[in-house]
Amino acid sequence: MKVTKSSKKKTFKEVAKEQLLQGGDDSDVEMDTRRDKSALKTSQLIYDREQESMRKAFIKAAAAEEDESEEESDDDGMLKVKVRSAKEQEAEDAKV
Numbered sequence: 001m002k003v004t005k006s007s008k009k010k011t012f013k014e015v016a017k018e019q020l021l022q023g024g025d026d027s028d029v030e031m032d033t034r035r036d037k038s039a040l041k042t043s044q045l046i047y048d049r050e051q052e053s054m055r056k057a058f059i060k061a062a063a064a065e066e067d068e069s070e071e072e073s074d075d076d077g078m079l080k081v082k083v084r085s086a087k088e089q090e091a092e093d094a095k096v
Helices: 012-021 027-071 086-095
Strands: none
Touching: none
């Protein structure tokens, strides 16, 4: 690759374009592409494993919580049925 002096400054894109048109060395680009794909695949595998372990832990905790709630009486649950008096029911019906 010849280096020639020119009076006009060139941008990076122009220099890269010239190098590619002149048949520049693409081995660096290919190596970078392979390295990027490898890194992406590795990070994706790590992410997938992490998500899978979190999913399993959540399912296990939910199953344990469900088993506990079945063993306990229904009075200790989070939601309770509210019993309304006749006055409260009439007031509710009047709003609707």
